[in-house]
Amino acid sequence: MSDKADIKKPIMVIGLGRxxxxxxxxxxxxxxxxxxxxSDPGCVQAMAGSLTSVIEADTTDIEVLRRLGMEDFGxxxxxxxxxxxxxxxxxxxxxxxxxxxxxxxxxxxxxGRILERxxxxxxxYPEARMGERVAHILxxxxxxxxxxxxxxxxxxxxxxxxxxxxxxEESGVREKFGVTVVGVKRPxxxxxxxxxxxxxxxxxxxxxxxxxxxxxxxxxxAKR
Numbered sequence: 001m002s003d004k005a006d007i008k009k010p011i012m013v014i015g016l017g018r019x020x021x022x023x024x025x026x027x028x029x030x031x032x033x034x035x036x037x038x039s040d041p042g043c044v045q046a047m048a049g050s051l052t053s054v055i056e057a058d059t060t061d062i063e064v065l066r067r068l069g070m071e072d073f074g075x076x077x078x079x080x081x082x083x084x085x086x087x088x089x090x091x092x093x094x095x096x097x098x099x100x101x102x103x104x105x106x107x108x109x110x111x112g113r114i115l116e117r118x119x120x121x122x123x124x125y126p127e128a129r130m131g132e133r134v135a136h137i138l139x140x141x142x143x144x145x146x147x148x149x150x151x152x153x154x155x156x157x158x159x160x161x162x163x164x165x166x167x168x169e170e171s172g173v174r175e176k177f178g179v180t181v182v183g184v185k186r187p188x189x190x191x192x193x194x195x196x197x198x199x200x201x202x203x204x205x206x207x208x209x210x211x212x213x214x215x216x217x218x219x220x221x222a223k224r
Contacts (some may be wrong), residue, residue: 009074010035010052014059014090016043019105019126021078024051039066039086060089062096070094080121082107087113095119107208142219143205153212154182159204160221169196177218181208 010033013024015092021043024034028051036169044056058066059078070076076094080087087104088111094102095118104120106112112123144156163171168181181194185205192198200206208215 009072011075011077012037012068012070013051013077013079014038014071015079015081015087015105016047016054017081018123019077020077020082021047023077026205028052029135032072035068035073060086060093063095065097066198070097070099073099073104074098078102078104078115081105082105082115084111087111088118091115091120092118098130108219109205133178142222145215147212151212152210154207155219156205156207157219157222159200159206160218161202162221164201164202167197167199168194173218176219177210177221178214179208179218182209 001068011027012035012103013020014037016024016036016038016218020036020038023034028035031051035058036044036051037059038044038047038054039058040135041055041056044054047054055068057068059065073117076099078087078090078094080090084107087106091102100121101125102120106115106125107121107127108125110124115123115187142155142157145153146155147153163173168174173179173181181198181200183191183193183206184198184200185191185207186201187203208218210218
């Protein structure tokens, strides 16, 4: 089974709460046709006119999905979070219809495991990921933080005092901390990819990558 969406076909987004509506609007801006589906008439009304089409329907019923022409869609995004039963039954119905790219929102690990076993090809944990991101940013050591599933992370941060006015080779960032400085953004200047002789200045913003532990350890040396 492939989890890749057929980008030539429209995409169905089921559940038009904050997560689902954000995904749907982003897909639309990227040029995709998007059908939004929700059982709540209020959510449907709120998105009316914003997407290619918006339908009020019960997606736990496989016959409803069949009548919506699910076979004509390249992928489905299940953004239902508050009603776990509806989320699981929707994923099961999509899987039974042979949908090969099903992205589903999960509210916790148990929910995610059930969704995976019922046919979801990709599980998204938006609350957990955002919680981790906020925790890293609010310390003041990072400006932005993204963690991947394999404990690899990318962070945007201010330059630690210890490496200011030195080249990356001189400061030995890679050897001391295990992180890679991907690039540097200077005020009123273009982003530049880092090389060993890149000099880091006090007002520079840095994009740094490495394992989560390595990035956190390096960020802890940054000035607040």
